[in-house]
Amino acid sequence: MVNKDKIKEGVALLLDGIGEDLSREGLKDTPERIARMYEELFAGMNEDCKEHLSKTFHAEHDGIVLEKDIVFYSMCEHHLMPFYGKAHVAYIPNGKVVGLSKIARTVEVYARRLQIQERMGVEIADALIEELGAKGAMVMLEAEHMCMTMRGVKKPGSKTVTVVARGVFAEDEGLQNSFYRMI
Ligand code: ZN
Numbered sequence: 001m002v003n004k005d006k007i008k009e010g011v012a013l014l015l016d017g018i019g020e021d022l023s024r025e026g027l028k029d030t031p032e033r034i035a036r037m038y039e040e041l042f043a044g045m046n047e048d049c050k051e052h053l054s055k056t057f058h059a060e061h062d063g064i065v066l067e068k069d070i071v072f073y074s075m076c077e078h079h080l081m082p083f084y085g086k087a088h089v090a091y092i093p094n095g096k097v098v099g100l101s102k103i104a105r106t107v108e109v110y111a112r113r114l115q116i117q118e119r120m121g122v123e124i125a126d127a128l129i130e131e132l133g134a135k136g137a138m139v140m141l142e143a144e145h146m147c148m149t150m151r152g153v154k155k156p157g158s159k160t161v162t163v164v165a166r167g168v169f170a171e172d173e174g175l176q177n178s179f180y181r182m183i
Contacts, residue, residue, distance in 0.1 A: 002042060004035040011035070041075060044112030052105040053131035056096040062135075064175070066090040067103040068183050076147050077114035085143030085159065088183045089124060091134040092168055092175075098132060117141055121164040129166050136167035138179050 008031035015022050015030065022028075068088040076083050087107045110123045121139045128137040142161045149156045169175050 001046060002035070002039050004039065007035040007038055008032060040112075041073075042113050044109045047109045047112075049106045049109045049127040050131060052102040052109070053098055053127060055102070056098055056132065058095060059093060059097040060095075061093055061097065064090050064092060064178060064182065065097060066179070066182050067100055070104045070107050072107050072111040072141075072143075074111040074113075074115045074117075074120060074143075076145060077116060079147035080114075081146040081150070083115075083117060083143045083145040083147070083160075085141065087124070088140040088179075089128070090138045090169070090179050090182070091128045091132065092136040094133045094135045096132055117143055117145075117160055117162050121162045125164045125166045134167065136165070136169040136172075136175065138163070138165045138169040138176065140164075140179075140183065 011031040011034045012022055015027060020027060066088065067090075068086075070087040070089065071084075072087050073082060073084040075081070089103050089107065106124060106127055110120050110127075121141050125137040125139045128134045140161065140163045142159045144157065144159055148160070149158065165176060169179065
């Protein structure tokens, strides 16, 4: 669980550090608000994808199962700024499938914590292999990073795209191409 008192102290220091007046009306409750908000934004830290991927159904389906356009919001661990976009998550079952909403829940578990996009994709793909025993998994994330678009080179709308392929997806280019066609 997040320590709200520490977050409040930290935010107050931050405001002070940028030269703000903590006592002005608009900022009075900001440390408290941010502490509450962080509890929600980082809720994934206290969750385990097992909660969502352990309830499986038997299915003979041995083709690609794809859940695409899953909207996610995460926080870049280098700048504490949001990055957000869409996840496309595919797996090839090995006799077991999960409810489709559980794939989106798994994305949430890994998005709601400090992240880098590259690791987030790997964690989702590995969860499908490890928890479902999937024959293969492939995850594409496309996201806009506020730390990129709001500062420095400032390229609003530019997206970072990452792809992870595991199991049969890693070995079979034909399967990868099917994935790309489906999204
Ligand atoms: Zn960043």
